[in-house]
Amino acid sequence: MVYYLGLVGVAVFAISGALAADRKGSDWVGVLFLASATALGGGTLRDVLLKREAVFWIANPTYLWVVIGATVFTIIYVRYFKPPTNALNFADAIGLAMFSIVGAKIAEAEGMTPLIVVTMGVFTGVAGGIIRDVLANEIPLIFRSGEPIYSVSAASGIIAYLGLKYLGVPSQTASLSGVAVIAATRFAGIFWHIKLPEFSVRKH
Amino acid sequence: MVYYLGLVGVAVFAISGALAADRKGSDWVGVLFLASATALGGGTLRDVLLKREAVFWIANPTYLWVVIGATVFTIIYVRYFKPPTNALNFADAIGLAMFSIVGAKIAEAEGMTPLIVVTMGVFTGVAGGIIRDVLANEIPLIFRSGEPIYSVSAASGIIAYLGLKYLGVPSQTASLSGVAVIAATRFAGIFWHIKLPEFSVRKH
Amino acid sequence: MVYYLGLVGVAVFAISGALAADRKGSDWVGVLFLASATALGGGTLRDVLLKREAVFWIANPTYLWVVIGATVFTIIYVRYFKPPTNALNFADAIGLAMFSIVGAKIAEAEGMTPLIVVTMGVFTGVAGGIIRDVLANEIPLIFRSGEPIYSVSAASGIIAYLGLKYLGVPSQTASLSGVAVIAATRFAGIFWHIKLPEFSVRKH
Incomplete structure (x- = not known):
């Protein structure tokens, strides 16, 4: 199941x-490159940092074909239709939910402590978006207050997953609950514009 | 021969x-750092992603000395002469050709499938320039339409190399043909300003 | 001792x-993320490039707790007090000194040649700041001439450390001398605004 969650993400x-x-004036290849970096970047960093045997998309090229397919679909779609912004925000929430839980489960399988499992899960979920924004020369969303509780959602879902497993809930149920917690808090965050307090150095 | 192609690149x-x-106001050390990141970044990422035994410039410090030499040469050269922009675009095309074929051959030697060989070759060729532009806080060339078929050149040269080898052409000849295809299409691209269609979300 | 130097850094x-x-409008999580990337980024790249057995903060989560503690402290501190800019520049000099020597000693322990030891030490010292500036969408300090001899300080301290060891000075004394050289040259650089000559392509 981890595998299919990952492909959808x-x-x-x-x-x-x-x-x-x-709006960057990219040609098709630039689009494909930015799509790959966004979709594969977080998991690649996770695999390199955890010293896994092989990077996931090199071990299994299906991921590359999914990226190519999704990119071609997007290029063709936006020629004829307006991209559905709201639908995409919700899709992004589901992607975040899946990547975070998949990242956490992989760190767990490598025998990591809970702190590292949570860190790696959140990191896998958010790193792709950060890479996308750095490459597109924008301040990553995660550093701007406009972003409603993105990583807090990811962290709480992973903690829910670990807690449920600790209480004896079967792994698959716990995983899906974690995914649901992330998607639900994120939906709520988008819907009600929930933000964490902004950080700034007060003028004294 | 891969070795000497790599050094020139x-x-x-x-x-x-x-x-x-x-124009960034760097001192000599900043220049050396940016030169190193551009020259060694693509190959470093390739070696890390492919889990090679050691990163190439750590295994063989000759690469570092070449970077230091080329940087000192550039610093001294531009004090007395105007940098020859056109000559440099052509040199860059040759560098791209060499890096792409070297990257592809290394991925091949690690037993990768053709899709990964092409991906890694293109990646090795273009990543250095992306790192350079990200560090210099500019939108990477590859995402701007001003860039005439940069990665398409790299991909077609690698496919030519793989195709020729498949047809029984000796490896060395196939490599040089791949390098020639990349350099030639890139020269043509620069000369006639060939571009791929630009991607943008139509206003509906 | 390397361990405690590293924690302070x-x-x-x-x-x-x-x-x-x-001034980026980050919420608390964004702050934590940027703090982690700055504090752990240089050492992470070092460990990945040197193919060490495990990345240091994954092998020993104490580092993560130190980052979390330092971030919470900073968030609370700046609500009530003005950050002491000068004190911070001096703290940064000490951090640079510690990271550079720790990085050099680790590269040495992995059996690297002096050129790689110096490169890795400087890299460990400066990479965190570069990652911080790239993520915050600014031109990294190291590429701007406003930066008084940042990496030259790091390199000279590491060379002093290696030289002293070569002359038979015990490793611990040599390490502390290296740290002192970096901190002292950096303090001097900040105090007297010492700069290297700026690099620019002359108009001919």
Whole structure:
């Protein structure tokens, strides 16, 4: 199941990366590159940092084909239709939910402590978007207050997943609950514009 | 031969990185750092992603000396002469050709499938320039339409190389043909300003 | 001792990363993320490039707790007090000194040649700040001439350390001397605004 969650997450993030190339004047190849970096970047960093045997999309090229398919679909779609912004925000929430839980489960399988499991899960979920924004020369969303509780959603879902497993809930149920917690808090965050307090150095 | 192709590519990319430090107000060390990141960044990412035994410039410090030499040369050269922009675009095309084929051959030697060989070759060729532009806080060339078919050149040269080898052409001849295809399409691209269609979300 | 030097360096760099989130409108999580990237980024790249057995903060989560503690401290501190800019520049100098020598000693322990030891030490010292500036969408300090001999300080301290060891000075004394050289040259650089000559392509 981790595998299919991952594929859906990759497709959704590839679309978000491809759309980020809009207004930069990219050609098709630039779009494909930005989509790949967004969809595969977080998991690649996770695999390199955890010293896994091989980077996931090199071990299994299906991921690359999913990125190529999602990018071509996006390029063709936006020629004829307006991209559905709201639908995409919700898709992005689902992608975040899937990447975070997949990242956490992989760190767990590598025998990491809970702190590292949470860190790696959040990191896998948010890193793709950060790479996308850095490459597109924008301040990453995660550093701007406009972003409603993005990583807090990811962290709380992973903690819910670990807590449920600790209480004896079967792994698959716990995973899906974690995904649901992330998607639900994120939906709520988008819907009601929930923000964490902004950080700034007060003028004294 | 892969080795010497690589050294020439490193020298050319180091010069392009050093020149990118112009107008940023860098001192000599900043120039050296930007030159190193441009010249060694693509190959470093390739080696990390492919889990090679050691990163190439750590295993063989000759590469570092070439970067240092090329940077010192550039710093001294531009004090007395105007940098030859056109010559540099052509040198950059040759660097791209060499890096792409070297990257592809290394991925091949690690037993990768053709899709990964092409991906890694293109990635090795273009990543240095992306790192250079990200560090210099500019939108990477690859995401701007002003860039005439940069990565398409790289991909077609690698496919030519793989196709020729498949047809029984000796590896060395196939490599040189791949390099020639990349350099030639890139020269043509620069000369006639060939571009791929630009991607943008239509206003509906 | 390397261990405690490293912890102090991590705390200082986490504070510098947290303060860099000021004026970007980050919420607490964004601040924590930027602090982590600044404090752990250089050492992470070092460990990945040197193919060490595990990345240091994954092998020993104490580092993560130090980053979390330093970030929370900074967030609370700046609500009530003005950040002491000068004190911070001096703290940053000490952090640079510690990271550079720790990085050099680790590269040495992995059996690297002196050129790689110096490169890795400087890289460990400066990479965190570069990552911080790239994520915050600014031109990294190291590429701007306003930066008084940052990496030259790091390199000279590491060379002093290697030279003293070569002359038979015990490793611990040599390390502390290297730290002192870096901190002292950096203090002097800040105090007297010493700069290297600026690099620019002359108009001919």
